[in-house]
Amino acid sequence: MDFTPTDEQRALADAVKGVLARRGSPAAEQGAPAAPAAHDATLWQALVEVGVPALPWSEQDGGVGAGFTDLAAAATEIGRSRLQVPLAEVVVAGSVVARTGDDALRTEILGGLSEGEVLLVPALAEPMRAFSPTPVEVTATRSGDGWALTGTKAPVRYAPAATHLVVSAATDTGAGLFLLDAADISSEEVVLDGAVARELAVGDAAEEALRQALALGGAVLNAEALGAMEEALRMTTEYLRTREQFGRPLASFQALTHRAADMYAQLELARSATLYAAMVADEDPIDVDAIERSRAVVDKSARLVGQEAVQMHGGIGVTAEYPVGHLTARLTAISRTWGTPRARLSDLGTRVADHADVDVLA
Incomplete structure (x- = not known):
């Protein structure tokens, strides 16, 4: 490949x-x-x-x-x-x-x-609940030619700027996905009180469409995380070359160069996982589990790269004026978008038995 x-x-x-x-x-x-x-x-x-x-x-x-x-x-x-x-x-x-x-x-x-x-964004999360693609509190009932949505979605990133939302809601026949006009929404807490929306899919079709869409969004987040890691590593190596301690550049201390090498190795692992996920996303059908596995790899790499970048910068790494701490904060936010790393690993673990055994000696 x-x-x-x-x-x-x-x-x-x-x-x-x-x-x-x-x-x-x-x-x-x-x-x-x-x-x-x-x-x-x-x-x-x-x-x-x-x-x-x-x-x-x-x-x-x-x-x-x-x-x-x-x-x-x-x-x-x-x-x-x-x-x-x-x-x-x-x-x-x-x-x-x-x-x-x-x-x-x-x-x-x-x-x-x-x-x-x-500007179309998803409204999937529900307040005071761990993220799940299955809606619970927001419900949809038929209303004339459309559907009436009731409940609250929050937080919905970019909702005040959006023209439309894709909203997940529970129906009598399973989860559903609906297209909602967002012209009157002014907050990232979207309160739905009988709002009329167009049906996109209901039941198994909705669940599968959302599962694949979240995987594609995850492939994009992988790439954003990769860029943030590249910048964090660049800033860290530049700092090690220019910052002096005891009359010597920090880059001359072997322990720090080994830690920077670990950051580089994790970055390259994340790069391969990110590019592989992007290639999988272009296939039809999409291998959702392959993209989820790539997110697990990128999540782990992002945690190490972000934490090491802050640690090797010392106190300056967490100041409001210095970008490396904000890169780490962004990496953390990415890893927790549409579920936590632990939740994704747990979800993948439930399907381990579905994979065929591989004989590596065959």
Whole structure:
């Protein structure tokens, strides 16, 4: 399997890097805020202009059909920049529409995403509950030609800026996925009191569509985490070369160079897992478990790289003005998006018996 980036992927990464450098906020230059950032409409529109949100959607649906290996190249630069945009959220919600919507709906929503006219994000989490793709508190009942949604979804990242939400809700026949107009939503706590939504899928079809969409979003998060790790390692090695202690650069101390080497090894392991997940995401059908396994690898690498970066910087690593601590905070947030690392490993463990035995000596 060839992991070498193509010339087109390098050009895309350079274009995204240029956009991020031009659009970066002063806060990002000094160290991105630890708290989740509000939606930056100007930055998002700049990414729309270079085609990033259009990459995963087919040309028939208004996208460019480039695929997830190209999207991973763009997401890596976003992770490196310390800027936050709703790319993974758009991929999850858009993938649900791509798998469940009719031709007209896909053209309307996915084409709108590609043009920057639509911002579609998922509303899946429920307050005071561990994340689960199975809705509990939010319910849906038939209302005329649509469905009425009742309950609360929170937190819903980027909900105040979104034009539409993909909402999970419990129905009499199982879980359902619905498309909701988000024009009147002003908070990341989305209170639904009989809100009328369009049906996307109900029952087994909804569960499978959401499972695959979350895996695709996870592939994007892997790439963002990879970019953040690359930047954390770059900053750490630069600090070791320039910071002196006892009249010598820190890089001259063998113990620290060994720890930096461990960071590099974990980064390269995460790189392979990230690129493999992106390739799997381009297959049909998607091997969801393979992407989940890759997330487990990236989660472990991100924890080590982030913690070592802070530790080797010392006290400066956790100051508000210095970016390396914020990179670590972002890596932690990524690892806990749509479930914790432990929850993902537990979920994978429930299906171990389904895999065939492999005789390594055969």
